[in-house]
Amino acid sequence: MKPVRIEVDGLTKKLGGVAVVNNVSFQVDAGQIMGLIGPNGAGKTTMFNLISGVLRPDAGKLRVNGRDVTGLPPYKLARHGIVRSFQLSRELDRMSVLDNVLLAAADHPGEHMANALFRPFAVRRAEAKLTEKAREMLALVALTPHEAKPAGTLSGGQKKLLELARALMAGADTILLDEIAAGVAPHLVEEIIEIVQKLNRDLGKTFLIIEHNVGFIRALTSRVVVMAAGELLAEGSFDHVSRNPAVIDSYLGQAA
Amino acid sequence: MDAYLVAILTTAAVYVILALALNIQFGLTGLMNFGVVGFYGVGAYTSGIMTETLGQPILLGMLAAIVVGGLAGGLVSLLSIRLSGDFLAIVTLGFAETMRLAFNNEDWLTRGPRGFLIMTRPVIDGLGRGATAWFILGVFVLAAIIVFVVLNRLAGSPFGRVLRAIREDDLVPATLGKNVLAYRLQAFVLGSAAMALAGSLYAHYVQTITPDNFTTQVAVLVWMSLIVGGAGNMKGAVVGALVVTAIYEGTRFLAPLMEFLTPTQVSALRFIIIGTLLIVVVRYRPEGLLPERIAPRSRPDPVPAAG
Numbered sequence: 241m242k243p244v245r246i247e248v249d250g251l252t253k254k255l256g257g258v259a260v261v262n263n264v265s266f267q268v269d270a271g272q273i274m275g276l277i278g279p280n281g282a283g284k285t286t287m288f289n290l291i292s293g294v295l296r297p298d299a300g301k302l303r304v305n306g307r308d309v310t311g312l313p314p315y316k317l318a319r320h321g322i323v324r325s326f327q328l329s330r331e332l333d334r335m336s337v338l339d340n341v342l343l344a345a346a347d348h349p350g351e352h353m354a355n356a357l358f359r360p361f362a363v364r365r366a367e368a369k370l371t372e373k374a375r376e377m378l379a380l381v382a383l384t385p386h387e388a389k390p391a392g393t394l395s396g397g398q399k400k401l402l403e404l405a406r407a408l409m410a411g412a413d414t415i416l417l418d419e420i421a422a423g424v425a426p427h428l429v430e431e432i433i434e435i436v437q438k439l440n441r442d443l444g445k446t447f448l449i450i451e452h453n454v455g456f457i458r459a460l461t462s463r464v465v466v467m468a469a470g471e472l473l474a475e476g477s478f479d480h481v482s483r484n485p486a487v488i489d490s491y492l493g494q495a496a
Numbered sequence: 497m498d499a500y501l502v503a504i505l506t507t508a509a510v511y512v513i514l515a516l517a518l519n520i521q522f523g524l525t526g527l528m529n530f531g532v533v534g535f536y537g538v539g540a541y542t543s544g545i546m547t548e549t550l551g552q553p554i555l556l557g558m559l560a561a562i563v564v565g566g567l568a569g570g571l572v573s574l575l576s577i578r579l580s581g582d583f584l585a586i587v588t589l590g591f592a593e594t595m596r597l598a599f600n601n602e603d604w605l606t607r608g609p610r611g612f613l614i615m616t617r618p619v620i621d622g623l624g625r626g627a628t629a630w631f632i633l634g635v636f637v638l639a640a641i642i643v644f645v646v647l648n649r650l651a652g653s654p655f656g657r658v659l660r661a662i663r664e665d666d667l668v669p670a671t672l673g674k675n676v677l678a679y680r681l682q683a684f685v686l687g688s689a690a691m692a693l694a695g696s697l698y699a700h701y702v703q704t705i706t707p708d709n710f711t712t713q714v715a716v717l718v719w720m721s722l723i724v725g726g727a728g729n730m731k732g733a734v735v736g737a738l739v740v741t742a743i744y745e746g747t748r749f750l751a752p753l754m755e756f757l758t759p760t761q762v763s764a765l766r767f768i769i770i771g772t773l774l775i776v777v778v779r780y781r782p783e784g785l786l787p788e789r790i791a792p793r794s795r796p797d798p799v800p801a802a803g
């Protein structure tokens with residue numbers, strides 16, 4: 241049996257008096273590519289906010305690699321190997337595309353004040369090495385020609401790709417992607433599918449993916465959980481849940 | 497005239513340090529410190545108390561100013577726990593006012609409004625009047641250069657990149673594993689310590705400090721320097737401080753030319769001139785005279801493919 245990477249156990253979050261996520265439980269196994277689908281307003285992004293520590297749950301537990309991490313701040317969850325992208329891309333406008341990616345490097349010695357001051361050569365060496373890696377990430381998402389531009393000048397689709405490059409750069413073992421393909425040109429969507437498959441196959445990375453694009457979900461995920469109105473509606477393979485009347489009713493019916 | 501120029505440059509060096517300090521807090525990290533003058537004053541009085549009341553050498557006075565200024569910065573940070581937005585602005589404003597009241601009322605320590613006399617100066621013995629002034633200027637410029645080198649190195653490093661990221665959108669670095677609060681704290685403490693150093697230099701230069709030296713006016717000049725010069729760019733902070741001090745100090749010449757104005761009116765006029773400059777810069781160069789660089793600083797070339 242594969243170890244459980246993320247265990248969502250009865251998570252509940254109220255926003256503005258409404259239970260936007262209501263007593264939801266599911267788990268993501270290590271090395272799995274899992275889909276999180278459901279209609280707009282289902283609470284999917286809120287679930288990501290809970291898993292990445294951006295929001296604290298009102299009830300329930302979150303475990304990562306078997307450790308209770310409920311209520312930890314985002315930076316600590318990142319250090320537990322979880323990194324996410326944002327549905328509304330949050331690029332750092334007044335920083336270059338390359339700097340946006342470099343920021344994601346974990347354990348950069350130059351991010352410590354003492355090293356930055358007193359070990360400039362060691363820092364420069366680390367920076368050169370990480371710059372090489374960041375460029376590889378940019379090449380993966382076809383952003384190489386844009387590396388020196390302020391990130392604020394990218395198009396909507398390019399910003400989503402930058403989010404992906406940043407998540408990959410972080411080197412986390414679990415990557416949460418929130419509608420990463422929305423607004424991205426079709427040939428790049430194919431590219432993203434290949435990147436995710438490759439990372440999963442070769443490096444054993446775990447993915448949890450929110451996406452409305454049925455082809456994308458079908459191509460990538462082995463299992464999906466379906467949410468609607470804050471509740472867990474169904475769970476299983478995509479083909480399995482797509483025959484579930486409740487799912488067709490609340491989600492797939494409208495999409496088709 | 498010569499002496500006058502040396503005096504302006506000496507004052508300018510103090511403002512350069514203040515602007516650099518505010519730049520690491522606001523320019524790089526986005527921290528709204530409206531209490532610049534509070535840390536400046538703490539440095540001035542700490543240094544004075546060390547050298548005069550406690551009879552310590554001037555270097556210890558400066559060191560004490562830096563340490564106490566840094567501690568005060570840490571305390572203010574912790575008071576406004578998340579160090580974010582408007583709350584920090586209000587806490588720092590309150591801090592500066594509290595400090596001014598303390599300087600005024602804690603007579604036993606600060607001599608209150610009568611002024612604190614400081615005999616110790618950053619000079620070597622046996623220099624003439626003119627040479628002394630030049631020597632002090634040299635010491636101040638050296639201090640400003642050291643502060644510049646330290647902060648500029650930090651700004652251009654990966655550490656500085658995290659600070660900029662926090663300024664742009666703190667959720668991004670947070671979800672990438674950076675302890676945002678710890679970075680904000682470091683930036684704020686560092687800036688506060690440098691402001692206190694500036695205060696220490698100032699105190700040993702003017703030799704009499706009164707609570708009136710530490711009013712909002714100083715903070716306004718420092719903020720203007722940073723906005724005019726270019727927030728986020730250390731060289732911009734230097735240029736801004738030089739320009740603003742040159743105008744502010746240079747307009748002292750106006751007083752004898754405009755005898756029909758009262759001294760208060762002349763003082764207001766000087767601020768009007770600087771304010772006009774600020775409006776013009778913000779209108780035509782909103783990023784300041786030397787805008788922040790966006791292209792990556794260090795761009796090592798890609799390693800050529802082997803074979």
Ligand SMILES: Nc1ncnc2c1ncn2[C@@H]1O[C@H](COP(=O)(O)OP(=O)(O)O)[C@@H](O)[C@H]1O
Nearest residue numbers: 255256260278279280281282283284285286287
């Ligand atoms: N900060 C908030 N305050 C109040 N309601 C919110 C907030 N954020 C999201 N919601 C509501 O929660 C519901 C779920 O939102 P979200 O998690 O973004 O859904 P999804 O990602 O599935 O489209 C929506 O009805 C949305 O309006």
Ligand SMILES: [Mg+2]
Nearest residue numbers: 284285286327
């Ligand atoms: Mg969403």
